Amino acid sequence: MSPVFQSHNARTGETLPGEFPEATSEQIDAALRAAADAFRTYRNAPVETRALFLERIAAGTEAAAEDLIELADQETGLGRPRLPGELVRACNGARMFAAMLREGSWVDARIDTAIPDRKPAPKPDIRLMHHPVGPVVVFGASNFPFAISVIGTDTVSALAVGCPVVVKAHPAHPHTCDRLAAIVKSAALESGLPDGVFAMVHGRSNEVGTALVAHPLTEAVAFTGSLRGGRALFDVAAKRDRPVPVYAEMGSLNPVFLLPRALATRAEQIAEGFVASLTLGTGQFCTNPAMVLAQGGAELDLFLNEAGRRVAAVAPASMLHRGIHQAYEQGVNRIQILSEVLVTAKASGADLSKGQAAAVLFETASETYFKHREVLREEVFGPSSVVLRCPEPSEMVRFAESMDGSLSATVHGTPEDLEEYRELIDVLQTKTGRLVINGYPTGLEVCPSLHHGGPYPAATHSFFTSIGLNSYLRFVRPFCFQDVPEMLLPEELKNHNPRGIWRMVNNVRTQSPVG
Amino acid sequence: MSPVFQSHNARTGETLPGEFPEATSEQIDAALRAAADAFRTYRNAPVETRALFLERIAAGTEAAAEDLIELADQETGLGRPRLPGELVRACNGARMFAAMLREGSWVDARIDTAIPDRKPAPKPDIRLMHHPVGPVVVFGASNFPFAISVIGTDTVSALAVGCPVVVKAHPAHPHTCDRLAAIVKSAALESGLPDGVFAMVHGRSNEVGTALVAHPLTEAVAFTGSLRGGRALFDVAAKRDRPVPVYAEMGSLNPVFLLPRALATRAEQIAEGFVASLTLGTGQFCTNPAMVLAQGGAELDLFLNEAGRRVAAVAPASMLHRGIHQAYEQGVNRIQILSEVLVTAKASGADLSKGQAAAVLFETASETYFKHREVLREEVFGPSSVVLRCPEPSEMVRFAESMDGSLSATVHGTPEDLEEYRELIDVLQTKTGRLVINGYPTGLEVCPSLHHGGPYPAATHSFFTSIGLNSYLRFVRPFCFQDVPEMLLPEELKNHNPRGIWRMVNNVRTQSPVG
DSSP, rough: OOOOOOOOOOTTBBBSSOOOOOOHHHHHHHHHHHHHHHHHTTSSSSSHHHHHHHHHHHHHHHHHHHHHHHHHHHHHEEEEEEEEHHHHHHHHHHHHHHHHHHHOOGGOOOEEOOOOTTTSSSSSOEEEEEESSOOOEEETTTTTTTSSOOOSHHHHHHHTTTTOEEEEETTSHHHHHHHHHHHHHHHHHHHHGGGGEEEEEEOOOOOHHHHHHOOOOOOOOEEEEOHHHHHHHHHHHHTSSSSEEEEEOOOOOEEEEEEEHHHHHHHHHHHHHHHHHHHHOOOOOTOOOOOOEEEEEEHHHHHHHHHHHHHHHHOOOESSSSHHHHHHHHHHHHHHHHHTOOEEOOOOOGGGGGTTTEEEEEEHHHHHHHTTTHHHHSSSOEEEEEEEEEEEEEHEEEHHHHHOSSSOOEEOOOHHHHHTTTHHHHHTTBSSSSEEEOSSSOOOOSSSOOOOOOTTBBBBBOOOOOSGGGGGGGGEEEEEEEOOOOGEEEEEEEETTTTOEEEEEETTTEOOOOO | OOEOOOOBTTTOOBSSSSOEEEOHHHHHHHHHHHHHHHHHHHHHHHHHHHHHHHHHHHHHHHHTHHHHHHHHHHHHHHOOHHHHHHHHHHHHHHHHHHHHHHHHHGGOOOEEEEBOSSSOOEEEEEEEEEEOOEEEEEEOOOTTTTSSSSSSSSHHHHHHOOEEEEEEETTSSSHHHHHHHHHHHHHHHHHTOGGEEEEEEOOHHHHHHHHHOOOOOOOOEEEESSSHHHHHHHHHHHHSSHHHHHHEEEEOOEEEOHHHHHHHHHHHHHHHHHHHHOOOOGGGGTTTEEEEEEOOSHHHHHHHHHHHHHHTTOOOEOOHHHHHHHHHHHHHHHTTTTTEEEEEOOOOOGGGGGGHHHHHHEEHHHHHHHHEEEEEEEEOOOEEEEEEESHHHHHHHHHHHHOOOOOOOEEEEEEEHOOOOOOOHHHHHBBBEEEEESOHHHHHHHTTTTOOOOOOTTTSSOOSSSSGGGGGGGGGGEEESOOOOEEEEEEEGTOOOOOOOOEETTEEEEEEEOO
C-alpha cells in the first residue's frame, strides 16, 4: 500500500477528511503511457473538438463554482472576492485558447513556394507550422488553485495545441484538484476524446515530481513555485538521456524604484498603492514587490511613515499552508537579524498557531544589500518588503546592474524623473521581463502582449511566458514540410487557405490563398 | 605561455605554417567582459547601424573571397564549387538579416491599449516586443567554414538582434577563422561599434569551450557539431548557478523511406539521387541520409544494385580533418562487424594516409536495427548508409515510432503510396523537424519557412532552428511594457508606428497606427 497524506484547513490547520495516495511509479507510468497513446489521435483532433473541450472545462468549472470556491477557500484561505475572481480568470483563460484555436493564426504558418527553374538549383516548396510537442507534465502553484493549477494556463494552453496533460495535483489543495480533475475528465468524455488526454496524480514527496519529469514519455514540463523546487525539476530534466525543457516560473524580488519628483509630489499616494500591492492575498504573489529603492530624504520618510502606518494596520491572515508560513517566518527572521536593518513597521496580532503572517516593512541603507546580498537577494514569499535608502541616483543603477533576473520592475516617476533616469530604465530592461511605470507589479493583465517570465531565476527560459496568450509557445515546435503534396498538408498550409488564417507567404503577411 | 596548436592541410595532412594559442581563462574573461560592455550600447544601436554592419561583413567577405576560398580549401578540402557556393550563402545570410532589420516586424510587436474605466479594475496599457538576450557564444562547425562558422547564421542572427558575439574558432580551420574574424572586426570598426561587439578565441581543448559556456556573462550558446560535443556543453550550461540555453544542433540519421509504387516505377532514378545526396561533400552534412527503409523484393534489389554501383564508383576524398576520418572509419567498422549486415558496395582506392573516406552502402533486415539499436541508431558522419529491408509496411511505422529525434525524414512515394502510408507520414512528423517528399534531405533552402532542428538529439531545444530566418529567435526574449509613456517606448511600440511594421494591436494584425 502506498503512503497517503491529508489536506488541511488553511485557517485553522485542522485536518480535512479524506486521504490522498502518493502516486506509485506504476501509476505515473500508466498516466504517461496513456497520454502518449492519446497523443496519437489528440494531436490530429479537429480544431472544433479541441475548442469545445476547452469550453466544456470552463462551463463545468462555472457550474461547480460554489463548491469549488468553498473547497479552495478551506484549503487555501484565499477567501472572497479573490477566489470567485480567480475562477472567472481561469475560465476566461480556457475560452481565450478556444478562441485562439478557432481564429487559427497561432500556428505561425509560413509558405515559400517552389521555383522549379531557379539556377543553379531549383527552389523547393517549403512550408512551416507549429506542431504539438507531446505529453506535458504540469505542476500547479499553491497560490492560484484555479488559474495556475489543474485547469490553469499551463493545462489549457497545452491541451489547446494538442498536447495531452498529466497534472501533479498540488498537495496543499488536493480536494480542489480532485474536483477540478473530475470536471476535465468529464469534459474530455463529453468531447469524445481518449481518456489519456488528461490525468492527475497526487503526491507530496519529491519522488512523485521527479518520476514525472524523468519519465521517458514526458516531452515538456510546466512549473510555478519556489526557486528550489523549480531548479530541482530543471536538474532532473537536464540529466535525462533525452533532456526536455522545464518551464519553471520561480518568482523574484520585483523591485520598485521611487524617483525624486514622484516621491516629492505623491509619497503618500504611492505608499497606499504599494502597501495594497504588497499585502494583496497576504503577499502570496510571484510579482509581490519585495524591495523598494529611493533616495533618502524627507520625502522618503513621508513614504515610510505612511507605508509603515498602513503595514502595521494590515489584518493578519493565514497563509496558504503551514510550510509557506514557516518559510515566511524564517525569511523575515533572516532579514530582521541583520544589525543594519530597521523594522519600519510590522502588523500585530498574528496568530502563529493559525499560520498567520504579519506584514512587515524593513528599511536599510542600500549598501546593506551589497554587503548581505546572499540574504537580501532571496525572495521572501509573503507580505514582506525591504526599502533601500540610496545615497545617490547612481546607486539605483548599480543595484539594477547587480540584481538577479526578475519578473518585473516598477518605476514611479514624473516625466522629468523618467527622462533623467533613462539609464536606470534601460538597465532594468536587461534584468526583467516586464517594466511597470507608475503602477504596481501585482495583478497581471492576461492578453497577447503580456509576458510573465524573465531572466533566471524569474524563469528557467526567458523566451517563454507562463501566463497570457503566448504561453502555448512552450508546447509547440515548428515543423517544416518540403515538397509535400497538397493532399498531405494540414489545412493551415493548403494553398487555398481554407481556414482563412494569417500566413507569411513568400515573405508577405497575408490571409489570401497561394497563387 | 599557453599551449599552441597548428592547422593541417585536409588533403595531405601536412602541417600548415602558423600557430594558434589556446585561449587562457584571462582572455576568455576579457572577451566576455568586453562583450557585456558592448551590449550596453549595441543593444540600442540604430537599426540602420546594425544593418550596415551586417552588410559590411558580407561585402568584406566577398572582397576577400578568393583568399578565403583558398584558405578554406586547404583546411577543409571541400573544394570548388562547394566553397564559393557556401561563401555566397553566408553573405546572403548576413544580408537576409540586414533586410529583416530594415523591414522591422521581426520584433513581434504587440499592443493592448488601456481601458481606464473597465470594471472591476482598469485595464492597463500593455506592449510587447523582442529584446536581445546579451552576449552569445558561438561554436562553428567543421563542415561549413563559411555558413556555420565565424560569419555563419549563428553569428549574424545574434548580431542582427543586438547581441555581441564571442566565437570559438573551429580548430580544424583556424586560418580561415582568423581571416573572417578580421573582416568582422573591421566591419565593426567601420560601423563605429565598440570593439567588444565581436571577439574570437582559439582553442582545441575542451577547457576553452567549457570556460566560454560557464562564464557568468554568457547568456546563450549556439553549437553545431557532434552529439558528444553538444551534450557536453549543454551539461556545463545546465549546471551553472544561472543556467543558460545551449542551442546545439547535433545531426541525425535522416531516414529515407522508399514506398512500393515509387520503388517499382523509379528505383534507379531514386538510387541516383540518393547516392548523390549521400556522397555530396563526402557525406559531411548533418542532413546526410544515413538510413534507408524499404520492403524487400525485386524492386529493392534494383535500387540496391544501382545505388551500389554508384557508391562503388564514388571517388574517395579527404574528409574535413583526421579526427573526423578516424571517427568515420570507426563508425563504419562498428556496423561492418555485425554478422547480420552485408556490405552492398564500398568505394575502392581510399588512401587512408590522406584521410580519405570510402563511401559505403550496407544492407540488412530491419530486425537487425531493433537487435543492434545501440550501434545502428548512432550517426556515422560521412558517406555511409544502411538499407533496412522491411518484411511489411507496418515495420516502417514501427521504426518511425522507435527512432530518435531527427532533423529530417524523407519519403519517396506515388500519390497512392502516400495515401496508403498516411500513418507513417503522421508518425514521422512527431520525430523529426522536416519532412521531405520525393526529394533528398541535403541542401537546405534558407527561407522564412525553413526549420533546421527537431526533437533531441537533432537539437537540444526543438522550438528553435539553427538555420533560416527564424534562427534569431534563439537570441531574443519578449519584453513587456506596462503603462510606459510614449517617450520611453521603443520606436516599434510607439502609437504612430514610425517604422510602419506589422503589429498585433488589440488582437488585430495591422500596420496602422494605434488610435
